[in-house]
Amino acid sequence: MHGIDKTNAVRRLLWASLMVSTAWIAPLSASASDSAVSYGPYNAAILAGGDGLAKPLAGASLPAGGPWTLSTWFQADEIAPGTVLIAGVGDPAQGRYLALSGGKLALRTGAGEAITGGTAVKAGIWHHALASIDGKTARLFLDGAEVAHGPAAQNAVAPVVGLAPRAGGAFAGRIAGFTVTAKALSADEAKSAAQGKPDASLINFEAASPTWPVQVKQMMGQVTPQDAWTLPKSNAAFSKPVAKPLPTGPALKADGPPGSDNNWTVGGWRLAEAPTVRGDGARISQPGFDTGSWYVATVPGTVLTTLVDRGVYPDPDHGLDNLAIPESLNKQDYWYRTEFDAPATLAGRHPLLTFKGINYAAEVWLNGERLGGVRGAFIRGQFDVTGRLRPGQKNVLAVRISPPPHPGLPHEQSIAAGVGENGGMQALDGPTFIASEGWDWIPAVRDRNTGLWQEVTLTATGPVRIGDSQVVTKLPLPDTSKADVTITVPVENLTNQPVQAEIRAGFDDVTVAKTVTLAPGSGSVTLSPAEFPQLSVKNPKLWWPNGLGEPALHGLTLTAVVTDAQGGGAKSDEKHTRFGIREVSYELSLMDSGGHVRRVEIDPTLAPGQQVVDGSHTGIHKIAGGWVSSLVPGAEKSPAVKPLEESSLAPYMVLKVNGVRVPARGGSWGTDDWRKRVSRERLEPFFRLHREAHVNIIRNWVGQNTEDVFFDLADEYGLMVLNDFWESTQDYNIEAQDVPLFLDNAADVIRRYRNHPSIVLWFGRNEGVPQPVLNEGLEKLVTTLDGTRYYSGSSNRVNLQDSGPYDYRDPSLYFTKLSRGFAVEVGTPSFPTLEAFEAAVPEADRWPLSDNWAYHDWHQSGNGDTHGFMAAMDRKLGAATSLADFERKAQLMNYESHRAIFEGMNAGLWTVNSGRLLWMTQPAWPSTNWQIMSHDYDTHGAFYGVQKAAEPLHVQLNAPDDAVAVVNNTRTAAKGLSLRARVLTVDGKTVSDRSQKVDAPVDAATVVTTLDLAAALQANGLVLVELELADAKGTVSQNVYWRVADEASTRHLNDLAPQPVTVTTTAERAGDEIKVHVTLTNTGTGAALMNKLTLQNADGSRLLPAYASDNYISLLPGDRRELTIAYPAALAQGRPKVALRGWNTQPATAVVAVP
Missing domain, CATH: 2.60.40.10 (Immunoglobulins)
Known part of the structure; x- marks a missing residue:
């Protein structure tokens, strides 16, 4: 994640900016002398499916009167029907342009087609076109001969040259020597200009649809130590380290069913800093070596995880405690060592040691012998130890691990220092955790995730081994x-x-x-x-x-x-x-060998091992509104390529699973955990929460989550994965220096995880295409080792929307402007619950804003600058008076903006939108920004806004037109539904209440009515709208909105009187879980908004993880809502209870009677 907010409006904005006249530019001469101002020549090559070119002129707007001439050579690749603009000056809709109309030369002067004449031109042949206007009459010349003339009606036009602008039809071919001259050329001069056709071999044509550029700039992160006075400061002391109980269990644990004798997990590890250890690998890996002073290691885990677990350093999740841990951890090697008794049954067999993940480099020793090395965090280290392992005896395994060689310097976020850069030098090292140098969503991890971060296993086979x-x-x-x-x-x-x-x-x-x-x-x-x-x-x-x-x-x-x-x-x-039995295909716009952009469906499974898409730098082309990859020449005939007639979503990708279009809703995971604590027990609640939020896709950003359990859980929870490799933003982050190492890691990852049905696409790089040698190597690996999935070099722009925005925006813009098409990153501030924030930040630093806020990502600058969020809060709801008041207002804004992101996607589903992913859904640490849940599994307003918008059958109020839409995200049509729409004032008076029957077709957002709120808003400033959708069994979707006449009117929410809401509960056991059924009833006379339920232990602490079917629920007078909260039965401490608070709800608590 890094970048500038860009939208489909870029092309229009370019024209608009070029058309602005500036006073300092010399005016274009209207003189008829030989010294008349002339611009050009311009030479361009235009692809049929590509873009045109816009070039600013060094002059003021061309006047409506006066003489001028347009002159060019052109060679059309094809004669398109209708009117296509060749070249001219000004806005394509209003300017003066040479054109082809039905194949005949034409001149347009801003009032439509002015004159047309001559015979139709021929494709593939150079023709000369010239238009001359003397102020009264326009004359049109083709190949030196006058073919038409007429009145010279003309508008003043902006000083912009347009070469084959995309206005209606599209000219394809080459333009040579286009000039604009402030003089009306005579017939003789026109004839002379048409002499001597251009020699194309001597002309350097500018490509209107350039291919993808290589990287031309980069940043290296923090290159000198941060100024000490800008370091974050706290009013609280560092926390004291707390040691965890030592791990127990055998050093060699049998895996598989009882009696299994061919798979073991190697444990019993101890850890020491290499500078403190005397002896080399040969000695350390022998029995009897003294490790009494070594730490009992946490494996799988990083060095820092061990040091925190053993009580050497405080937990860096809390406050500024990360600053209590030295950077020296990433500047030294470490030794891991274990002793285990190998089963005697291994005699005569072939044992294999496998290191599933080591960061970054390692040398491995067994019983005094060096087995070899491993480099890269994502490649398995595998060693056949036949003849070296000692069956029936004690064996010693020692591993010397080195951190990434370019760890960089950390930038510590503070109010004074700002957000800093994203990453730095460590990107040179390629396949590693490049975010651990520090990004705008985590601070620098002191050991850079060095260690045995995945399992070590021992397997045994006979003479034949399966790969x-x-x-x-x-x-x-x-x-x-x-x-x-x-x-x-x-x-x-x-x-x-x-x-x-x-x-x-x-x-x-x-x-x-x-x-x-x-x-x-x-x-x-x-x-x-x-x-x-x-x-x-x-x-x-x-x-x-x-x-x-x-x-x-x-x-x-x-x-x-x-x-x-x-x-x-x-x-x-x-x-x-x-x-999993499933097949993935992709609707894409791709350029063919003739320069046309074709809308096709690509199904790699139908042509395994055959490359049909060219995603190389030269295969990616700029077109109007974006970038597209190309079809390999001849691929149109491949069984993997199917032409499509419908192209409303061009050029954006559509994902299809089992032949069904999937509206991709989800978010990116920067990393599952910033210290790579990635056990199934720790990660599974996050995956379940994603499922409960009704999202269906996550992105493995820069491959930072590449481990077995990540893909296992994605498979189990039905979450598609867009899987990155390990480079980040082009023209910003440094590119990997060891390409062979990168490709070795990538090949192992593809082989290792290709059977996971959750993986639906491979990205070569975050926000940009890898350097050519790496990009082409990755594309080849995906084709040969996988062959069933699409590879795209870039995670954005190429058949995708650009990244961003990442800061707060008016929620209505997600319906009309922002993140259209298939958007892989869109973010907005997302403050956690009061309880989650208090758990992460010491009391002395909680209010007002402090460096602790900034350190935990409440940014004061950069992509995630929160000033816009806080300013909007002040304008809409009033300045916060305390932390509790700030959190209350933040949750209302969280809910509204995150709901709008996905309801905005719904509103344009399959017309302008096919996918939308948040930056981000997963919190890598206790962050205050870009997340829909907290690092401790708490869920705040953002989570439930997403859950509401993405529910299977959904009713919503679009913005800004107040159209009511029914969204069916299932594969089953819903007919005969009942829709009720109520509009109330803040004091509970009914403005309107109407009902109707509606149908919800499969996989569609259907507008069923529009609410006219203008009069009510004019009279009241703010109204509440409740939409309820029901089937024969009851309510299937309910949604409450506050609509305002203007932004300041939102403050009427502060006028809502406190309301009583009753809470009743029942509970049941369901396997290992307790399900609490909660009923909320608004017994007051006014609306009760944003009712938030918190499951608590008997002592008032939060009971987490908890999985609520709904939350932050808004109730109109008399409304009754039922929901369920599930939690692991083993976690409860005493009798649990449900606590209620809300925007204007009287706090309440209900004790849960657990059977």
């Missing part, structure tokens, strides 16, 4: 009643002789087996429906994104059995994995 399998599923779309499942099993013969083996595969009720003879070394075995009909699965359970169906997963067991001459056999290896 990373690939499961490809194909559906005969749109038919989903059958799925072809093809399984490719990489196998390795570990002996020096041929081996006969049977490769077995089983999932659900399907089993297949194939006997093969394996030569020494690596190979692969393919199990396909062509050979095994049972792999054509009837009525398969499909994997669907959240909200469209169940994300069904299938467990696959692969077994290699080595057979003998007598037909017997012994199991050599067995692997278990999961896959």
